[in-house]
Amino acid sequence: MTALSPQLKQATPVLAERGEGVHLFGADGRRYLDFTAGIGVTSTGHCHPVVVRAAQHQVGTLIHGQYTTVMHRPLLELTDRLGEVLPSGLDSLFYVNSGSEAVEAAVRLARHATGRQNIVAFHGGFHGRTMGAGALTTSSTKFRAGIGPMMPGVAIAPFPTAFRHGWPQEQAVDFALDELDYLLATVCAPEDTAAFIVEPVLGEGGYVPADTRFLRGLRERADRYGILLVLDEVQTGVGRTGRFWGHEHFATETRLPDILITAKGLASGFPLSAIAAPSALMANARPGSQGGTYGGNAVACAAALATLDVIREEKLVANAAEQGARLLAGLRSTAGAHPAIGDVRGLGLMCASEFTDPDGRPDPATAARVQQEASARGLLLLTCGALGNTVRMIPPLIVTAEQVDEALTLWSEAVTAATSGSNTRLDDR
Ligand code: PMP
Numbered sequence: 521m522t523a524l525s526p527q528l529k530q531a532t533p534v535l536a537e538r539g540e541g542v543h544l545f546g547a548d549g550r551r552y553l554d555f556t557a558g559i560g561v562t563s564t565g566h567c568h569p570v571v572v573r574a575a576q577h578q579v580g581t582l583i584h585g586q587y588t589t590v591m592h593r594p595l596l597e598l599t600d601r602l603g604e605v606l607p608s609g610l611d612s613l614f615y616v617n618s619g620s621e622a623v624e625a626a627v628r629l630a631r632h633a634t635g636r637q638n639i640v641a642f643h644g645g646f647h648g649r650t651m652g653a654g655a656l657t658t659s660s661t662k663f664r665a666g667i668g669p670m671m672p673g674v675a676i677a678p679f680p681t682a683f684r685h686g687w688p689q690e691q692a693v694d695f696a697l698d699e700l701d702y703l704l705a706t707v708c709a710p711e712d713t714a715a716f717i718v719e720p721v722l723g724e725g726g727y728v729p730a731d732t733r734f735l736r737g738l739r740e741r742a743d744r745y746g747i748l749l750v751l752d753e754v755q756t757g758v759g760r761t762g763r764f765w766g767h768e769h770f771a772t773e774t775r776l777p778d779i780l781i782t783a784k785g786l787a788s789g790f791p792l793s794a795i796a797a798p799s800a801l802m803a804n805a806r807p808g809s810q811g812g813t814y815g816g817n818a819v820a821c822a823a824a825l826a827t828l829d830v831i832r833e834e835k836l837v838a839n840a841a842e843q844g845a846r847l848l849a850g851l852r853s854t855a856g857a858h859p860a861i862g863d864v865r866g867l868g869l870m871c872a873s874e875f876t877d878p879d880g881r882p883d884p885a886t887a888a889r890v891q892q893e894a895s896a897r898g899l900l901l902l903t904c905g906a907l908g909n910t911v912r913m914i915p916p917l918i919v920t921a922e923q924v925d926e927a928l929t930l931w932s933e934a935v936t937a938a939t940s941g942s943n944t945r946l947d948d949r
Contacts, residue, residue, distance in 0.1 A: 531556075531902055532895040539566025542916050542923050544900065552895070553927050555915045556902045560755050560870075563785030564830045565916040571788045574826035578819045587615070587816045588808075594821035601828050602796065605764050607775050612802035615794045615816030619754035619783035620648025622793035623717070625810040626779045627652055629797065630715035630748045633804035637672075638713040640703065640747075642679040642696075644725030644906065647717060647752055656717055659725035660906050675708045679722060680734050683863040683874065689731060697737040710745035715779070720766030723755035726905035727865050727872035727912050732770040739776055748801070751777035754793070755870070758785035759831055759917050762841030762868030769867060785917070788827045792820035836917040843919050844868035850928035851913070857932075860886050860939045869919065872904065872912040873935075882909040886938055893934035899927055 535547040542565055544552045554566065564571055578594060585592035599613050614629075616622050627639055641647065641656035648654060649663060655670035657663045664670060677700045680692035687695070704710050716738050722728040742749040756766025757780075763769055767776045778801060783793030791814070831837060848866045851873055855861035860883065862876030875883040875890070887909045894901050894911075904910050913927065 531891065532900055534895065534900065541565040541568075542919050550898060553899045553915075553923060553930070555913045555927055556900050557785075557914050557916045558789060559902065560760055560784045560914050561789050563758055563760070563917050564788045564827050564834075564836070565918040566789075568788060568826075568830055568918075570830050571823050571826040575790065575819055575823045578822035582818045584814075585818050586813065588811070592818045592821075594818045594825060595816045598821045598824050598828075601825060602794070605828070606796050607765065607777065607780065609775055609798050610777065610780055610796040612799040613794050613796050614802065614805065614810070615792065615821075616811060617791040617793060617814050617817070617820075618648070619752075619781070619793055620650040620653040621812065621815075622754070622781045622783055622795050623647045623653040623656065623752060624650055625805075626717070626750050626752075626781055626795050627656075627715070628810050629779060629795065629802065629805050630750060632806055632809070633801055634714040634746065634748065636712050636714040638675060638708045639673060640675050640677055640700070640708060640713060640716045642716075642718050642722075643676050644679050644681060644722045644728065645717070645719055645752070646722075646724030647719075647754075657724075659722070659904075660908075675703055677703050679718070679725070679728065680731050681722075681726075681728055683728075683865070686880070690733075693731050693734045693737070696734055700737070700741065704741070704745070710741075710747065713745065713747050715748040715750050716742060717750040717752055719752045719754075720756045720770065721761060721867055721870055723870075724904050726874065726910045727870060729865060729867050730767075730770055735767065735770045735776055739774060742778070748778040749776065750779040750781065752781045754781055754783040756867075757782045758827070759837040759840050760785060760868055760870055760914070762837065762844050764837055766867065766870075786827065787820045787824040788830075790817075790820035790823040792817065792824055831917070834918065839919075840868040840917045843915075843921060843924050844871065846921060846924050847871050847913060847915075847928070850924065851931070854928065854932045854935060858935050858939060861935070866913075869917060870912070870914055872910045874905065874910045876909070882907040884908040887911050889938035890934050893937045894930060897930045897934055899930040899934065 538545040646659040647656040678696040680696040682692040779797045863874040875887040877883045
């Protein structure tokens with residue numbers, strides 16, 4: 521008998537038969553509130569009828585048209601449409617299939633454009649599991665252990681994580697920028713450094729929003745030394761944080777990214793990712809040096825076009841801001857009643873609660889119990905953070921106030937059950 525590789529470890533025991541909106545329907549006959557959204561992929565919800573219709577139409581028209589051989593309309597139309605939402609100046613796009621591949625493409629572009637090798641990534645960042653993107657990933661050693669040596673030419677600088685240090689935010693930002701300067705003075709000569717790569721909100725690393733002063737500090741140093749600033753918006757982009765791009769929360773008068781990476785929510789679950797850059801910068805990309813067989817697939821592009829339509833028509837970015845604020849306030853109120861929750865953080869519909877023990881140390885066991893208790897009650901959640909002690913909520917952008925409230929009720933029950941010792945036995949479900 522064949523079996524799935526043990527590395528395909530499931531966070532919950534649900535066998536999903538069908539998805540509709542914010543719900544998944546399991547083979548067990550139960551309905552689940554999906555506050556994982558496939559790690560943010562199902563932006564418009566499961567099987568949004570507009571996305572389904574667009575994909576079905578495209579499947580009957582042209583499924584594959586590799587854009588290095590022939591061009592196809594969905595790719596051209598998507599490029600026009602993305603132009604309406606991308607930061608001004610980022611007027612050239614290149615498509616691949618996954619977040620990791622887009623990160624690889626961004627690294628190659630940065631190295632080609634600058635003729636320099638070093639890439640500075642930030643501690644706790646997640647950029648993917650391929651060997652290049654994996655070298656930039658430090659959200660947990662599980663993505664690195666036993667597979668090295670990783671891609672050389674990578675240095676890791678601190679990301680401001682105030683809660684982890686027990687510092688005020690200002691101090692965490694000062695520390696991160698000082699350490700970056702020290703790194704550039706001691707390890708990574710600026711003239712050998714091609715790019716900084718950073719997430720506007722640390723995703724897999726524990727849902728820690730960046731900071732205006734920190735990102736502005738990166739921009740200033742990038743300008744000073746001719747280093748490119750790459751923003752990985754794979755998780756934060758396409759409305760997730762209540763702005764179209766996560767970095768807009770921290771935008772200054774100048775444009776922040778030189779290269780922006782988008783994936784996940786872009787095509788509502790179809791594999792599609794892209795890098796965007798000014799055309800003068802993109803001109804340095806060497807043809808054939810990046811990309812792959814399925815990049816910019818016609819069906820995925822049609823689904824992305826429909827996704828952008830739905831986001832605009834249903835005002836989902838504003839909804840993410842509104843429901844995100846409601847969710848965060850509810851999580852804060854639960855935290856007030858539960859000392860096991862050390863911190864609550866978030867931006868838009870990217871919210872999380874961090875579990876700590878009575879001494880303030882990370883408590884992954886409680887976080888795992890909360891996740892199980894929530895799933896036993898029909899609420900699907902994921903953990904994150906270096907030690908897995910943070911439980912995140914990342915529902916589809918279509919989530920309603922009633923669904924947020926329902927999730928918060930289940931959340932509060934799950935936290936009570938997981939921290940009171942009267943845990944639901946897994947086989948009681
Ligand atoms: N960057 C970020 C910020 C991510 O969150 C992820 C996926 N969790 C990736 C890159 C990698 O994307 P993919 O899994 O599609 O390769």
